[in-house]
Amino acid sequence: MLIFASAFVPKIDGVSLRCTHLLKNLNAMGYETILLCSYEGAPDFYDGTRIIKLPSFQPLNYSESRIAYPFPILTLLKSFFQFKPDIVHFIGPEFVYIPTAIVAKLLNIPVIGSYHFNVNAWLDSQDKWTRVTLHWMKYCQVFFFFFFFFFFFFFFFF
Secondary structure, eight states, X not given: OEEXXXXXXXXXXXXXXXXXXXXXXXXXXTOOOEEEESOTTOOSEETTEEEEEOOEXXXXXXXXXXXXXXXXXXXXXXXXXXXXXXXXXXXXXXXXXXXXXXXXXHTTOOEEEEOOOOHHHHHHTSOHXXXXXXXXXXXXXXXXXXXXHHHHHHHHHO
């Protein structure tokens, strides 16, 4: 299984915790896994899983996270052809998932995804200026969910 994640240990958040539990359970059941993430501080291996760090940048006002550049084509193709995954799993939304889903579709590899981010809780933890400035994010999470849902639905079924 080829897994994409926006965060991984040593960072502690919902995505990294979900990834560590998923990797431990999949490896315990005998599945071969590889993780691609945009977090530069991630180790090279975790519980038998090779970790590939994608080229990324640090977003404004969110210093502990990184976002992968949208089109790391060479890294994606190398990962697909060397590892030959049976399934691709996205954990959390990132722009890099769109070209990855296209490559997976062209290679007839099934894609699944999960979303682990509470925008309201994150906004509540920010200062007043950030909350006022980014209030639109509460509405964008609904748009983002439907965008990815319809993108995958139409791309994979039509």
